[in-house]
Amino acid sequence: EPEVTQTPSHQVTQMGQEVILRCVPISNHLYFYWYRQILGQKVEFLVSFYNNEISEKSEIFDDQFSVERPDGSNFTLKIRSTKLEDSAMYFCASKGTGPVYLHFGNGTRLTVT
Amino acid sequence: ELKVEQNPLFLSMQEGKNYTIYCNYSTTSDRLYWYRQDPGKSLESLFVLLSNGAVKQEGRLMASLDTKARLSTLHITAAVHDLSATYFCAVDAVSGNTPLVFGKGTRLSVIA
Numbered sequence: 001e002p003e004v005t006q007t008p009s010h011q012v013t014q015m016g017q018e019v020i021l022r023c024v025p026i027s028n029h030l031y032f033y034w035y036r037q038i039l040g041q042k043v044e045f046l047v048s049f050y051n052n053e054i055s056e057k058s059e060i061f062d063d064q065f066s067v068e069r070p071d072g073s074n075f076t077l078k079i080r081s082t083k084l085e086d087s088a089m090y091f092c093a094s095k096g097t098g099p100v101y102l103h104f105g106n107g108t109r110l111t112v113t
Numbered sequence: 114e115l116k117v118e119q120n121p122l123f124l125s126m127q128e129g130k131n132y133t134i135y136c137n138y139s140t141t142s143d144r145l146y147w148y149r150q151d152p153g154k155s156l157e158s159l160f161v162l163l164s165n166g167a168v169k170q171e172g173r174l175m176a177s178l179d180t181k182a183r184l185s186t187l188h189i190t191a192a193v194h195d196l197s198a199t200y201f202c203a204v205d206a207v208s209g210n211t212p213l214v215f216g217k218g219t220r221l222s223v224i225a
Contacts, residue, residue, distance in 0.1 A: 005151060033212060041217070042215050042216065042217040042218055043156065043203075043215040044136040044215075045212040045213065045214065048211075048212050056211065058211055063161055087193055091155065091156065096131075100161065101146065101158040102146070102158075102203075102213055103149075103158070104137070104148075104155045105155060106154070106155045109155075
């Protein structure tokens, strides 16, 4: 079964550094998402992406965050200047059309020190 | 703003027992999803419920949806240790491909 893949699985960075989290969605999917989960807490929506542009974003997704689909297969989340509170598990997800499951990747655990 | 409330948030149950997890949501929706998450792992799709009265079953888990009450239940029958995980319900708004809003999750621990 096709799956969403994310790299790296774990990223440690210093406060103020830029990080790029990478995702390869399922190939025929059209809608892409980033969610995050602070340890032990609920899964929070960050941003959705469709037709090469952001379709929705949450309050969490401020100017420090950006997303890109640079080459038709990868979907990246960039955090320009990381803060301690950005430490979380970041999940990429994708889906096709209609009311179907969102398929989640295995996540990238980001630790900001 | 769509809100999703789950209860209980923590559940410790004995093997062989039955229990129900509840998921309430605040606005009109007829698309509700249940996911399972093992510690440190990703979210695994369990059920998608698309209409009022929908019922889905897989093994010892059964999910149902009452859109009029804005309530979904996840019923666990004769629990076994392998069911220990966190269970999330998630809802999206009626229109378009709006993002899922998740509940806080129910951390289930099945003990012998």
